[in-house]
Amino acid sequence: MPDDFLIRAGLAGIGLMLAAGPLGAFVVWRRMAYMGDATSHAAILGVALALATDLPIAAGTAFVALAMALAVTGLSGRGRAADTALGVLAHSALAFGLVAVSFLPNVRSDLSAYLFGDVLTVSAADLVWVWGGSALVLALLVSRWNPLLTATANEELAQAAGIDPRREKLVLTLALALVVAVSIKIVGALLIAAMLIIPAASARALSRTPEAMAAWAVALGAAAVFAGLWLSLSLDTPAGPSIVAASAGIFVLSLMPSRRAR
């Protein structure tokens, strides 16, 4: 019988992947990887804000992540200059976050928990937050699945069918901010984007339809959570990076040509 903390860690990871799997698929399809980076790096600034104002960490993170995601959405699709602007935003948000945190007493030692996650210390209350947030994101994505997918496949087709691509983009932006807020405890601000992109990218080779890819992303992400936790326990490595490393291993396996479904 595994220890309670391990069960909670596993549950938290699965909860995260329920939302991060399908959302990650959209991130991959829409080439929003950089946006995932920018949003999650901004989360550190959110942590600083929350600590300074005694707000819950998750609320601060969600707020700043959302602000960043909106800013980035506004910039995207404006050509090459936007790429530079994204880079400026992403890295300065991270830097300002780190600087801000350093001003706060008693936080410095915990910083790595926010950067790389601390899934082995997830509490029951954290679990409720992770699963609640994930369920919300999943419900949002499922309820708008077809419009989201149409707008992703082709904006003009969507518009002609009476779907507003900008609204669908906003839905994804909102979902992204929520997932970042949910996952900071599990894999940390620096590695959230990895859990969005890597499982979805691994799922691509196994899938012939968008729905299959989203489902595979959840499954492969959950597998990575288990493998990473096992790795962390047996080798005494940090849990968050171990999960991402396991995910990367799964990605390499998915590239094996024999399993390629085209």
Place this chain on the structure above:
Amino acid sequence: MNLIEARGLTVRHGAETVLAAVDFTIRAGEIVTVVGPNGSGKSTLIRALIGLERAAEGKVTRRVGLGIGYVPQRLHIDAALPMTVARFLSLPRRVPAEAAARALEHTGVPGLEDRQMSALSGGQLQRVLLARALLSRPEILILDEPTQGLDQPGIAGFYRLLEEVRQETGVAVLMVSHDLHVVMSASDRVICLNGHVCCEGAPQVVSAAPEYRALFGFGTGGALALYRHDHDHAHDPGAGHHHHHHDHVHHPSPEAENA
């Protein structure tokens, strides 16, 4: 009954005026074709009519609840997005498998359901796009250069198919086309565009109009001869995107001076 109507439609991309004061209407069951040189704003007009481009001035009115079947000029489905033809046909609304199969059969590409969209040839893709557009039972089909990348028999077949569909369903068709010879025989009305409406009317009227000839050449062989030339034809080298300042005439008259 007007399905879509534009009044004084002006569209700008930054400082450049792409469309100036365009009036446009299409009625139920009509086939209207938009012709014009590259950069004349044909695609912009289509996009504005659908609502993809904002009107800087003027107004576009679509009948409330109008069902539009849109076939874009190019469809690029990112290779990162796995998508079978069957799944694509069900975007955004699910269609029964039999209906999808019938639509594919109808447009001449039966049995493609399980193929990946990214693996289709140009001709197959255009037909799948048309099948999808028809599945929504639209009142108007809007096609932006639907035969790009098709070979000659493919082009002829595609227009025959359109004509059949119109006769069966009474759908209105609005298309942008380079295939002038077919345009002239298949359309009820032709709109010659060059940043503004140069001339407009029945195909015979337009092909005789001096504004049209100024844009497409002075060939006496009619539309077929024009067609052979139009791909490499440049009537005003180096000014492909410029506004042509010949007279703004909506209704051509024989007295109008050749530009």
